[in-house]
Amino acid sequence: MTNLDEMEYNGLLDLEGAELCGDLEERNPPISLPNQSSDGALLAVDIGGTLIKLVYFEGNEDAMSHGRATGGQLRFVKFQTSRLDECLEFIRLNRLLYGRGLDTGSTSLNVKFKATGGGAFKFADVFKEKFGVSLDKLDEMDTVVTGANFLLKKIPNESFTCMHGKRTPVVVSQQNLFPYLLVNIGSGVSMIKVMGNRKFERVTGTHIGGGTMFGLAKLLTGCTRYDDFLQLSQQGDNLVLDLIVKDICGELVCLKQGLSASTLASSFGKVLSSRRKLSDYKAEDLATTLLSAFTYNIAQVIYSFIYP
Amino acid sequence: MTNLDEMEYNGLLDLEGAELCGDLEERNPPISLPNQSSDGALLAVDIGGTLIKLVYFEGNEDAMSHGRATGGQLRFVKFQTSRLDECLEFIRLNRLLYGRGLDTGSTSLNVKFKATGGGAFKFADVFKEKFGVSLDKLDEMDTVVTGANFLLKKIPNESFTCMHGKRTPVVVSQQNLFPYLLVNIGSGVSMIKVMGNRKFERVTGTHIGGGTMFGLAKLLTGCTRYDDFLQLSQQGDNLVLDLIVKDICGELVCLKQGLSASTLASSFGKVLSSRRKLSDYKAEDLATTLLSAFTYNIAQVIYSFIYP
Numbered sequence: 001m002t003n004l005d006e007m008e009y010n011g012l013l014d015l016e017g018a019e020l021c022g023d024l025e026e027r028n029p030p031i032s033l034p035n036q037s038s039d040g041a042l043l044a045v046d047i048g049g050t051l052i053k054l055v056y057f058e059g060n061e062d063a064m065s066h067g068r069a070t071g072g073q074l075r076f077v078k079f080q081t082s083r084l085d086e087c088l089e090f091i092r093l094n095r096l097l098y099g100r101g102l103d104t105g106s107t108s109l110n111v112k113f114k115a116t117g118g119g120a121f122k123f124a125d126v127f128k129e130k131f132g133v134s135l136d137k138l139d140e141m142d143t144v145v146t147g148a149n150f151l152l153k154k155i156p157n158e159s160f161t162c163m164h165g166k167r168t169p170v171v172v173s174q175q176n177l178f179p180y181l182l183v184n185i186g187s188g189v190s191m192i193k194v195m196g197n198r199k200f201e202r203v204t205g206t207h208i209g210g211g212t213m214f215g216l217a218k219l220l221t222g223c224t225r226y227d228d229f230l231q232l233s234q235q236g237d238n239l240v241l242d243l244i245v246k247d248i249c250g251e252l253v254c255l256k257q258g259l260s261a262s263t264l265a266s267s268f269g270k271v272l273s274s275r276r277k278l279s280d281y282k283a284e285d286l287a288t289t290l291l292s293a294f295t296y297n298i299a300q301v302i303y304s305f306i307y308p
Numbered sequence: 309m310t311n312l313d314e315m316e317y318n319g320l321l322d323l324e325g326a327e328l329c330g331d332l333e334e335r336n337p338p339i340s341l342p343n344q345s346s347d348g349a350l351l352a353v354d355i356g357g358t359l360i361k362l363v364y365f366e367g368n369e370d371a372m373s374h375g376r377a378t379g380g381q382l383r384f385v386k387f388q389t390s391r392l393d394e395c396l397e398f399i400r401l402n403r404l405l406y407g408r409g410l411d412t413g414s415t416s417l418n419v420k421f422k423a424t425g426g427g428a429f430k431f432a433d434v435f436k437e438k439f440g441v442s443l444d445k446l447d448e449m450d451t452v453v454t455g456a457n458f459l460l461k462k463i464p465n466e467s468f469t470c471m472h473g474k475r476t477p478v479v480v481s482q483q484n485l486f487p488y489l490l491v492n493i494g495s496g497v498s499m500i501k502v503m504g505n506r507k508f509e510r511v512t513g514t515h516i517g518g519g520t521m522f523g524l525a526k527l528l529t530g531c532t533r534y535d536d537f538l539q540l541s542q543q544g545d546n547l548v549l550d551l552i553v554k555d556i557c558g559e560l561v562c563l564k565q566g567l568s569a570s571t572l573a574s575s576f577g578k579v580l581s582s583r584r585k586l587s588d589y590k591a592e593d594l595a596t597t598l599l600s601a602f603t604y605n606i607a608q609v610i611y612s613f614i615y616p
Contacts, residue, residue, distance in 0.1 A: 049556040049573060050580045082581035118556030121565075187551055187574035204612055208516075208605050211551055211577030218579050219586045219594075220527060243495055243519055248357040248426030257429075265357060266495035269519030271526050272358050273390035278527045278586075286527075297516050297605065304512055304612040 012042065014070075015150070020157050021073060024167070027227075030073035031155060033057065037070055043096040046140070047119025049187040050211055052079045052087045056096045081119060088130055097131055116140040141192060145200045148182050165234065181302065187211030189298055191305065206301050213294040220290070221283040229287055236288030240281065243269025267293035320350065323458070328465050329381060332475070335535075338381035339463060341365065345378055351404040354448070355427025357495040358519055360387045360395045364404045389427060396438055405439055424448040449500060453508045456490050473542070489610065495519030497606055499613065514609050521602040528598070529591040537595055544596030548589065551577025575601035 014035040021032040036042075038059030046053045059072040079087040091097060097113060113127075115135035124135050151158040152172050159170040182192040182200075189209040194200045217229045246254055246261035247270065254261035268289060322343040329340040344350075346367030354361045367380040387395040399405060405421060421435075423443035432443050459466040460480050467478040490500040490508075497517040502508045525537045554562055554569035555578065562569035576597060 049551050049577055080581065121561040122558040187577040206608060207572040207575050208601060209574050211574030211580055212601065215576030215579035222585065243357050250430040253429040264515040266517050266519030267515050268523030269357055269495040271523035272519055277530065293516060293520065300514060301609060301612055304609055
């Protein structure tokens, strides 16, 4: 996420009337910015350990053709960090650094190229060589918080709960927004207590994050795309591999003792007593078990932290 | 672990002079009880989701032959819960329920058979059918705490740290023993705040425990014995699969920014950017990565809990 505050402050971004547009059930629906000028280019990038995330402004075709140079969408695209070349090619083809109709290669224009993430340091030279631009490296935590505040404050439908694939909007009270806990799940996980704009503290984190879940998914199921993994995980049954309280005590005892029979006792715990080997398990069941193991774990690390 | 307090209180156990004996580097060294009577049998059992743990008293051969019916060892043995039959056969062959030299099958003797764990409920009928004994089911948490207090108070060398396979004894102050946090790692994990004998509270736990680690180890490496997994994990290199801060930022940036280059950022995170599949990885490296992922996670859940 980019440092929107700074860009707004500097007159680069006009956030008035910002709203989600397109299909809300899409993974990454664009954000409409009806008053944003199409002059110049607006691109920002976050280069993490696993993914490169781009956000850029794309002016409306009709606005352009009618001579009105305002209105368009903030668009979100991601690439695997290991495929940096694809990302660079996307930037070049879409002229994201130099604006529409302007020549690639000229560096005298109003080029803004904010960048966050460890990769912004690691790959700075690559961008310099390829495009002749320097990355303006911003503090990652600061920009994540600013981006979250922007979404919570200005884009109502960006706040929702999701249950069985169904989104339910959450109304965010602007009076009681702070403090909140921002859980930023990347390869690893950072947990940030947000008290206001630019007022935040990284309170904890965990090395068991998206990288662990998808890394194990690649090894166990052979799937190589994250979206495939998510789809698999929606079709499986975690009780094939997970040990629940009922498995240890028997159902009758749970009833008698008032124990919750379905409480997860040990993720993957049923594998121990089974003679099955990896190839005997369905990819769907493995994916579902991984998803519940690590999402519950992240929730627990947070919960332990908030309610000791 | 068995309810030693109760057994001591009831005159069944004489703990005076109790100490570790045999090779201290053994996984489960016996505890010498020099004043314990060899009359009758002393057996207790914990039947968990993964393992059955037995503790029993074995009188000294020489004490027996010299007519002195005192002295012997508390011995510890474990079986996989899925192989209950092997455990039952061990109990039968060693006459653990009826004492030495006494006939199997007689139930009129002073048989004490304390049991804990979910399996004590689930398999109660099996023990009744096979041996004609009822299991005296004790509260698991209560017995774990009593057992830990027993070890901490009466067996000096049972308290140690372990670094690179080397044990360093910890001197436990009897004045400042309480409160302490007992982390009981089974298939899942329970964390218990211990304030004294029979004074304790289960404060938290996690479903990511021994069952998760060894379950995944079975799937990823094909090893079927826990001891094999532990041995593998001592020979591998977790940096083949784990993503550390240096991998994301580059080493120079870590130096410049004062970041710890070797901090674990994402367990298994390096798998994402690799083209290797499961069979391309060494079992040792997979085992080491699993061990560090889940032991660190348990430590973190505890730490978040204690130092919010």
